[in-house]
Amino acid sequence: MPAAAGAVEIDLWEQRMTTTERLTECDIDDFGRELDRIRDEVTAARGENDARYIRRVIAVQRGLEAGGRALLFVSVLPPAWLVGTAALATAKILENMEIGHNVLHGQWDWMCDPKIHSTTWEWDFATPAKAWQHSHNFVHHTYTNVLGKDRDIGYSALRIHPEQPWHPVYLAQPFYNVALAMFFEWGITIYDVELERAWRGEKSWREALTELRGVLGKAGRQVIKDYVAFPLLSGPSFLTTLLANLTANTIRNVWTHTIIFCGHFPDGTVVFTEDQLDGESRGEWYLRQLAGSANIDGGALFHLMTGNLSHQIEHHLFPDLPSNRYAEIAPRVRALCERFGLPYATGPLLQQTASVWKRVLRLALPGQGGHQAAQ
Amino acid sequence: MTSTALRSRAWQLLEMVTTPLLPSDYLDLFSPLRAGADLRGRIEAVHAETPDAATIVIRPGKGWRGHVAGQYVRIGVDVDGVRLWRAYSVTSPTNRQDGRITITVKAIPDGKVSNHLVRHAKPGTVIQLDQATGEFVLPKTKPAKVLYLTAGSGITPVMGMLRDAQLEDVVMVHSAPRKQDVIFRNDLHDLVADKSLRLVELHTDTDGMLDVARLHELVPDWAERETWACGPTGMLDAAEAHWAANGIAERLHTERFRPTIVVAGDGGEVTFGTTGKTVDADGATPLLDVGEAAGVLMPSGCRMGICFGCSTPLKAGAVRDLRTGEITEAEPGVLVQTCVSAAAGPCELER
Numbered sequence: 001m002p003a004a005a006g007a008v009e010i011d012l013w014e015q016r017m018t019t020t021e022r023l024t025e026c027d028i029d030d031f032g033r034e035l036d037r038i039r040d041e042v043t044a045a046r047g048e049n050d051a052r053y054i055r056r057v058i059a060v061q062r063g064l065e066a067g068g069r070a071l072l073f074v075s076v077l078p079p080a081w082l083v084g085t086a087a088l089a090t091a092k093i094l095e096n097m098e099i100g101h102n103v104l105h106g107q108w109d110w111m112c113d114p115k116i117h118s119t120t121w122e123w124d125f126a127t128p129a130k131a132w133q134h135s136h137n138f139v140h141h142t143y144t145n146v147l148g149k150d151r152d153i154g155y156s157a158l159r160i161h162p163e164q165p166w167h168p169v170y171l172a173q174p175f176y177n178v179a180l181a182m183f184f185e186w187g188i189t190i191y192d193v194e195l196e197r198a199w200r201g202e203k204s205w206r207e208a209l210t211e212l213r214g215v216l217g218k219a220g221r222q223v224i225k226d227y228v229a230f231p232l233l234s235g236p237s238f239l240t241t242l243l244a245n246l247t248a249n250t251i252r253n254v255w256t257h258t259i260i261f262c263g264h265f266p267d268g269t270v271v272f273t274e275d276q277l278d279g280e281s282r283g284e285w286y287l288r289q290l291a292g293s294a295n296i297d298g299g300a301l302f303h304l305m306t307g308n309l310s311h312q313i314e315h316h317l318f319p320d321l322p323s324n325r326y327a328e329i330a331p332r333v334r335a336l337c338e339r340f341g342l343p344y345a346t347g348p349l350l351q352q353t354a355s356v357w358k359r360v361l362r363l364a365l366p367g368q369g370g371h372q373a374a375q
Numbered sequence: 376m377t378s379t380a381l382r383s384r385a386w387q388l389l390e391m392v393t394t395p396l397l398p399s400d401y402l403d404l405f406s407p408l409r410a411g412a413d414l415r416g417r418i419e420a421v422h423a424e425t426p427d428a429a430t431i432v433i434r435p436g437k438g439w440r441g442h443v444a445g446q447y448v449r450i451g452v453d454v455d456g457v458r459l460w461r462a463y464s465v466t467s468p469t470n471r472q473d474g475r476i477t478i479t480v481k482a483i484p485d486g487k488v489s490n491h492l493v494r495h496a497k498p499g500t501v502i503q504l505d506q507a508t509g510e511f512v513l514p515k516t517k518p519a520k521v522l523y524l525t526a527g528s529g530i531t532p533v534m535g536m537l538r539d540a541q542l543e544d545v546v547m548v549h550s551a552p553r554k555q556d557v558i559f560r561n562d563l564h565d566l567v568a569d570k571s572l573r574l575v576e577l578h579t580d581t582d583g584m585l586d587v588a589r590l591h592e593l594v595p596d597w598a599e600r601e602t603w604a605c606g607p608t609g610m611l612d613a614a615e616a617h618w619a620a621n622g623i624a625e626r627l628h629t630e631r632f633r634p635t636i637v638v639a640g641d642g643g644e645v646t647f648g649t650t651g652k653t654v655d656a657d658g659a660t661p662l663l664d665v666g667e668a669a670g671v672l673m674p675s676g677c678r679m680g681i682c683f684g685c686s687t688p689l690k691a692g693a694v695r696d697l698r699t700g701e702i703t704e705a706e707p708g709v710l711v712q713t714c715v716s717a718a719a720g721p722c723e724l725e726r
Binding site: 050119122229 | 388392395396400401455457458671
């Protein structure tokens with residue numbers, strides 16, 4: 001690693017490397033080239049089976065959603081409520097994670113199907129696709145884990161890495177993280193308007209208000225659908241349907257919050273300072289993505305329900321490769337890390353979630369939380 | 376309230392419950408050919424015509440408005456998971472009883488879509504369709520004497536015409552490398568036996584290429600005939616020159632399947648506005664192909680520089696028209712046809 005002043009964190013990360021030797025600039029270039037090769041291979045192999053995969057997921061998701069909502073028309077009957085709510089929650093999770101998130105990344109643009117394309121897709125989420133694409137695809141995926149640059153929600157709302165200076169407001173973070181989990185959709189929606197940037201004069205209020213209007217329109221349609229239209233259509237099941245939709249949205253919120261927080265915040269992930277970005281080579285960019293991300297172990301169904309964000313490392317290395325391919329390249333990426341002696345953060349869901357919550361609790365208090373001081 | 380107003384109100388309510396999707400996103404899953412859907416078709420059968428040509432029988436969706444004999448239809452087919460659009464002449468008559476249409480495709484070397492359709496197309500596959508279009512058609516008042524001058528797959532639009540209208544006096548001069556390469560050979564000979572067609576069949580492997588200047592030896596009254604010609608560029612260029620030299624250019628109607636590419640230059644980096652994608656392009660590949668290969672949703676049409684369906688604002692840089700070599704530079708309001716334009720240095724397209 002070139003001895004940039006901002007590379008303190010990566011130095012700490014490299015201390016955990018399995019080999020005693022530091023990577024030379026040459027090693028980093030090799031590492032980058034190997035990853036490029038994996039990327040090229042997958043790109044060349046994309047084809048009919050991948051297309052069939054995403055269309056099947058979309059068909060299953062729409063079937064689940066339609067079936068779930070149909071059952072909820074008679075949600076006064078407890079079994080119908082239970083099955084309907086479960087189907088709807090599953091459909092919403094699939095829609096947001098395996099379909100929406102990944103389509104909006106352009107993972108399926110290569111099919112040139114206007115119905116499944118990053119420029120045409122709109123998802124079942126309060127924030128409009130376009131607003132989210134900017135904050136997520138561009139800001140988060142470019143400046144991954146760079147403090148002060150990566151606006152991914154955790155970094156601004158929470159003190160999740162010891163390098164972030166403490167403030168008394170963080171004393172409340174265990175509580176508001178619970179609230180954020182429950183209302184995740186709304187947290188992201190409000191956050192994506194970036195009102196604080198208008199406040200700081202980094203963008204005009206006019207721009208912020210135009211965006212806000214767009215968000216309110218989209219969010220309004222979402223609210224009317226789940227909390228007015230479907231309950232009304234359910235007639236005598238009005239209240240139970242309302243409750244079912246609220247439950248499905250909340251399950252989806254807590255689940256996505258959990259998975260996403262496991263992606264960048266468990267032990268083993270590191271943050272960077274802005275000077276890390278100066279003259280960053282392709283290999284160094286890959287290293288930062290690897291160091292800033294963590295996977296979650298699990299089976300095929302689990303990976304599907306996380307939108308394959310359980311392969312967060314592979315996703316951050318190759319954000320626009322089709323998600324169904326991450327599982328297949330994960331062992332190769334891991335083997336590559338072993339070859340270069342690089343840590344590959346992964347663990348079961350429970351362990352990763354516990355690790356995140358330990359940080360949320362510990363770093364609510366001042367101090368480094370047992371970590372070495374950075375200097 | 377009128378029934379239309381009522382229906383549109385009901386549709387709005389439906390949109391309210393399917394948001395952010397549309398009702399059609401659900402309906403498409405089980406009824407892709409219904410009225411009101413994007414126009415699609417279902418492949419019902421594939422019949423081999425020659426070793427490398429096949430006729431595809433398509434059941435068009437409810438929105439199909441029919442065609443005029445000689446017109447072409449654009450179809451969007453998924454090849455290796457990628458949606459590719461091509462134009463093919465309709466070869467079925469306009470009055471076909473079962474409402475199906477046929478296209479006849481010849482596999483060309485390196486042709487992704489044509490090879491897929493001829494060798495791998497399966498009945499049951501849903502494809503995207505566009506309404507039929509094209510000016511290569513017979514006039515309302517049928518001419519007394521007609522000449523069809525065709526070669527290779529250039530026979531396809533003419534077959535649509537032959538099957539559609541009974542004309543008094545029709546002569547056809549058709550070239551193909553060998554006997555077994557003649558698409559529709561049996562159909563043609565049936566028409567000959569019927570006395571509704573006079574056919575001059577040339578096998579160029581043995582007979583040599585048709586010399587258009589000596590057409591009078593095959594068809595003495597060629598100059599009196601209203602002529603429709605379709606085939607390779609060389610033949611059409613020669614025909615156009617010959618008819619023009621005889622002062623009867625207005626009697627010749629031609630259809631080209633591919634643009635004539637004469638000039639290529641240095642390429643450049645192309646940026647596509649809507650996705651922000653940037654790709655290196657060479658100076659010979661049409662920007663439409665460059666964009667599609669990069670997964671950009673490009674507007675497209677005939678892919679031969681005729682229909683302007685692909686016209687896109689050029690925001691920056693310069694492009695070269697592959698047919699003429701002419702350079703177009705970006706200015707407000709300047710549109711370029713991406714199917715016949717290549718990068719001439721770095722450039723940016725609106726989409």
